Amino acid sequence: MTSGDYRHLQREGLDALVELLARRGFTVIGPTVRDGAIVLDEISSAAELPIGWTDEQDAGTYRLRRRDDEACFGHVVGPDSLKRFLLPPTLTVFSARRGPDGKITMERPECEPRRMAFIGVRSCDLHAMGILNGVLHSGAAPSVSPDETLIISVQCGEAGGTCFCTSMGTGPRAESGFDLALTEVVEDGEHWFAVEVGTPAGAELLAELPARPATAQESQEAALRPEQAAAQMGRTMETGDLRDLLMGNLEHPRWEEVASRCLSCGNCTMACPTCFCVEIADTSDATGAEAEREQRWASCFTVDHAYLNGGSVRPTTQSRYRQWMTHKLSTWWDQFGTSGCVGCGRCITWCPVGIDITEEVAAIRASDTRGDAS
Amino acid sequence: MKTLDALLSECPVFTGLDGETLELIAGCGRNVRFPAEQHLFREGEAADTFYVVRHGVITLEMRVPARRPLVIETLHDGDVVGWSWLVPPYRWAFDARAAEPTAAVALDGACLREKCREDPALGYELLQRFSQVMVERLQAARLRLLDVYGDPRAA
Amino acid sequence: MLPVLTTRRESEDTFTVELDPGDRLAFAPGQFMMLYAFGTGEAAISISGDPAEAARLVHTVRALGPTTQAICAVQPGEVVGVRGPFGRPWPVAEAEGGDVVIVAGGIGLAPLRPALLWILSRRERYERVTLLYGGRSPEQLLYGDELAAWRERDDLDVAVTVDVARSDWRGRVGVVPALVATARFDPAHTVAMVCGPEIMMRATASALSDRGVSAERIHLSLERNMQCAFGRCGHCQLGPTLLCRDGPVFPYAQIAPWMRVWEL
Numbered sequence: 176m177t178s179g180d181y182r183h184l185q186r187e188g189l190d191a192l193v194e195l196l197a198r199r200g201f202t203v204i205g206p207t208v209r210d211g212a213i214v215l216d217e218i219s220s221a222a223e224l225p226i227g228w229t230d231e232q233d234a235g236t237y238r239l240r241r242r243d244d245e246a247c248f249g250h251v252v253g254p255d256s257l258k259r260f261l262l263p264p265t266l267t268v269f270s271a272r273r274g275p276d277g278k279i280t281m282e283r284p285e286c287e288p289r290r291m292a293f294i295g296v297r298s299c300d301l302h303a304m305g306i307l308n309g310v311l312h313s314g315a316a317p318s319v320s321p322d323e324t325l326i327i328s329v330q331c332g333e334a335g336g337t338c339f340c341t342s343m344g345t346g347p348r349a350e351s352g353f354d355l356a357l358t359e360v361v362e363d364g365e366h367w368f369a370v371e372v373g374t375p376a377g378a379e380l381l382a383e384l385p386a387r388p389a390t391a392q393e394s395q396e397a398a399l400r401p402e403q404a405a406a407q408m409g410r411t412m413e414t415g416d417l418r419d420l421l422m423g424n425l426e427h428p429r430w431e432e433v434a435s436r437c438l439s440c441g442n443c444t445m446a447c448p449t450c451f452c453v454e455i456a457d458t459s460d461a462t463g464a465e466a467e468r469e470q471r472w473a474s475c476f477t478v479d480h481a482y483l484n485g486g487s488v489r490p491t492t493q494s495r496y497r498q499w500m501t502h503k504l505s506t507w508w509d510q511f512g513t514s515g516c517v518g519c520g521r522c523i524t525w526c527p528v529g530i531d532i533t534e535e536v537a538a539i540r541a542s543d544t545r546g547d548a549s
Numbered sequence: 550m551k552t553l554d555a556l557l558s559e560c561p562v563f564t565g566l567d568g569e570t571l572e573l574i575a576g577c578g579r580n581v582r583f584p585a586e587q588h589l590f591r592e593g594e595a596a597d598t599f600y601v602v603r604h605g606v607i608t609l610e611m612r613v614p615a616r617r618p619l620v621i622e623t624l625h626d627g628d629v630v631g632w633s634w635l636v637p638p639y640r641w642a643f644d645a646r647a648a649e650p651t652a653a654v655a656l657d658g659a660c661l662r663e664k665c666r667e668d669p670a671l672g673y674e675l676l677q678r679f680s681q682v683m684v685e686r687l688q689a690a691r692l693r694l695l696d697v698y699g700d701p702r703a704a
Numbered sequence: 705m706l707p708v709l710t711t712r713r714e715s716e717d718t719f720t721v722e723l724d725p726g727d728r729l730a731f732a733p734g735q736f737m738m739l740y741a742f743g744t745g746e747a748a749i750s751i752s753g754d755p756a757e758a759a760r761l762v763h764t765v766r767a768l769g770p771t772t773q774a775i776c777a778v779q780p781g782e783v784v785g786v787r788g789p790f791g792r793p794w795p796v797a798e799a800e801g802g803d804v805v806i807v808a809g810g811i812g813l814a815p816l817r818p819a820l821l822w823i824l825s826r827r828e829r830y831e832r833v834t835l836l837y838g839g840r841s842p843e844q845l846l847y848g849d850e851l852a853a854w855r856e857r858d859d860l861d862v863a864v865t866v867d868v869a870r871s872d873w874r875g876r877v878g879v880v881p882a883l884v885a886t887a888r889f890d891p892a893h894t895v896a897m898v899c900g901p902e903i904m905m906r907a908t909a910s911a912l913s914d915r916g917v918s919a920e921r922i923h924l925s926l927e928r929n930m931q932c933a934f935g936r937c938g939h940c941q942l943g944p945t946l947l948c949r950d951g952p953v954f955p956y957a958q959i960a961p962w963m964r965v966w967e968l
Binding site: 279484 | 705743745746768781927928929932935938941943944945946965966967968
């Protein structure tokens, strides 16, 4: 699919799109304002999008602010991500019952196939979905319940305060992985979308909407938006030899320094769209006759994540922070063949003490201890 | 029937020493045999004679009231038994007992100490070799102190 | 869920549990199962049985927590949940044509037992085979009768030692790594398989290296927190490796750099 093959869709076309998806039985998940943040939730119409809102993000800072226009997607990413839908925070793996005769019966929960349409997905999150799916389907894993998904992504026109997708090669322009991609243009009293088709399913959807081919000038305007976003990136991460840089600096003094700030709260792992660690918890009721296994989100920042024989392999914040960062940026390559980071900036925004992963990398790079006499 | 210096050269602590040195050391030594259960030396005795096991098993142990002796270590073919002859106060810290019929070379520690005083180069060479033995025994003792097979949950 | 056939106490806190695998038992020496005690939890336990014996799934378990305690307490007729087998096995095929040194400490003999049985059943494919085994005390040594039978064989060198003993113990007192120095094998043509407490494995790998065995041919079996056992929960990481998928058996050359980093 060539990018730049734009169709023009009026603002009302967005309402029509959401209605169309709902009519076809899809659960539509999109950004919406709630509790002072833009989160992902089920929406029943385009009116529930964060119309006229933007987010101001910086290290340890998140605020919503009213825009002076009615843009529907005039924001970047919030605290949650599609991870919540691909890898539910809690999931019952099985229930089991032990009868009076000692016989045990096991039941897997029924998984109804979900039909979900995700609207407003940014390039970074598209990459994150790819990475997370790569992890979830690696090896001899049991199959995930079949989902039918449609992805309506949005090309970013503005960079968020903590974004660094250009450094990670994950945006701001989404090239693939979507069914439809929207570029919102709000200018000179006009409000319309440039639409790119990514798949036959997307084409089929678009055919039901009042879209027409975009003019050359309109196409140019649309193509400009992600370039503007790229120019605005406030942070960079030099990724050249990042994998070897970090594994070659495991005893760097910076780890102790960042540990003096890190609260080990795990916000970063919860907000991160690719963090996938889960714990498997077995429980039973008081009679011992009913048992259940649940899979729940876990974080490598908890002391018991690396529990072994009565103690923890990583009892200090220092080793746990190092584990998170080296896994995300370095050993993820060894384990899954890609980086784990998409440059979405969530870990920077949602860290209560404002630890910035790009700053930590730069600090280690600046005083690389490889080549020092050891 | 091998000569004493040939026997000594087979023991790791003396392997590699030149013929002249081996003869010198052999001059302080003699072949001995211990039947099973016989003691080589006891705790507190003067450490003048030490041994190199040719064939058999020697148990280093410690006597405790109202209990059977506790075994510190067992020593086997080629092992040195005792280094207290090298360092003051030249006293044995443990009992050594033949666990089975054992053939050994007994070496006169006092005689060797004198030869080392006369020939510091010899002294240095022996001290280096015996330090090696001590280090190995110390590492082993430390490993056992760690109780690696104990309950890993214990602090 | 598989039925329990027999359980046997090996020592104060260690039991060997035999399960009826039904018709589907196939595993390689060194692999492990996830054993589930109903309502309590799952634990990663190495298979300790004979790979040729299809009718019994055997594990030797040390009771160290609620799950392993529950598994050690099962009785014939009850059931235990089983998932697996998982993990990279011992390089028994790679070791053919040369000497083999098997070094076990404590319950580390359990995952090595299948490898030894495999080798003994194909004895002509190997040169000199040596078992070096140690435990805390004589009472804690595993597989007593079988160990005695192994010592009787003239196609197998066996040396056993304990850390502490009273004088009625007729065997060696000393540490396992010290047995390496005098074991009879040709370092240039030896594959070593080592399992036991991590301190013991490091000291043993060091002793084997000192004898001239290359780090690529020394193999260790490691342990970390395991939950899913198929590389998806993130708990068993050691540096770039996922123990459940890339291990638990590793060549020392590969894993040594990661073992040396504090709290990795």
